Amino acid sequence: MQSQNISDIIEKYLKSILADAEHVEIRRSEIADLFNVVPSQINYVIKTRFTIQNGYLVESKRGGGGYIRIEKVNLMDDADVLDTLIQVIGDSITQRDAYAVVQSLYEDNVLNRREAQLILVATDRNTLGVDDHDLENSLRARIIIGILNHLRYES
Amino acid sequence: MQSQNISDIIEKYLKSILADAEHVEIRRSEIADLFNVVPSQINYVIKTRFTIQNGYLVESKRGGGGYIRIEKVNLMDDADVLDTLIQVIGDSITQRDAYAVVQSLYEDNVLNRREAQLILVATDRNTLGVDDHDLENSLRARIIIGILNHLRYES
DNA sequence: ATAATAATAGTCAATATTAGTCAAAGATAA
DNA sequence: TTATCTTTGACTAATATTGACTATTATTAT
Helix, strand or coil, X not given: CCCCCHHHHHHHHHHHHHHHCCEEEECHHHHHHHCCCCHHHHHHHHHXXXXXXXXXXXXXXXXXXXXXXXXXXXXXXCCCHHHHHHHHHCXXXXXXXXXXXXXXXXXXXXXXXXXXXXHXXXXXXXXXXXXXXXXXXXXXXXXXXXXXXXXXXXX | CCCCXXXXXXXXXXXXXXXXXXXXXXXXXXXXXXXXXXXXXXXXXXXXXXXXXXXXXXXXXXXXXXXXXXXXXXXXXXXXXXHHHHHXXXXXXXXXXXXXXXXXXXXXXXXXHHHHHHHHHHCCHHHHCCCCHHHHHHHHHXXXXXXXXXXXXXX
């Protein structure tokens, strides 16, 4: 019943390929044709669902033989992943990106399911309940970074 | 006999679906059309009849292919303990009192050590980093209450 | 070589498609 | 009568879709 919108469907399609392969390399117009959308929608899908917070690296090339290549990266291979994440977060992060970050930490076994959910609840828009979005996003960043720094000591 | 206002009827309709399925996923405008009410009445029904206290989780998405999804969850046995704590906390709590709350949840085995630490970090004064103490205390209250509400059910 | 053209992908803003909030008005119950 | 609950709709917010325009790279023509 889910996945009513085409962006979700395209996301799943790409992720199903990535489940078996190290990376996926597409021709933007081909995927656009396949799902009957305009080419720029592929950019939208990538921009909203294959971010570094989600654990994906994207590279592309224009011109003849151009492509978009999506690679799933394991952030935890890197020793200073926490530093990297902290840098990515900076002093502000949206709920969407926070979800991606926490999801990545869960997938990399830095957090278990319960812990991940606790963090998501603590940083949820409705939980924080502040009107000012800038404040909301900066609070969310502070909380997540605080927790990341804490995790550094524990491990 | 009870009044059969339209909100009650919509409530029963949704719950009849939930009797057979784990969750129900609707398009707000469709249900509104089905019962000839304005869309926002669906929000009213959800807000008054599908609360977490009653064991329902609600999530939604806007935009194309948007939806509202209601899930029935299993409440923990001593959920009323959480209610008491939530009442005690109210809309503001100091760091010291928060520590006591988390500590007691740890002693009651509602939280393990790691989870307790996560919550304390998330609600630490330095983490939140707001100058206004009233704001700090109210944020702390919101975060802890959000987490307590989350602890009501198993996911 | 260089210039022109073709073949890609990227950006951005307008529009479309949902759901959420809130307060006023109306209905019902105490 | 008064308090609470329900209904309504105007306004807001979030997300998705589209297309015009731009940028980059490769290929072809001169």
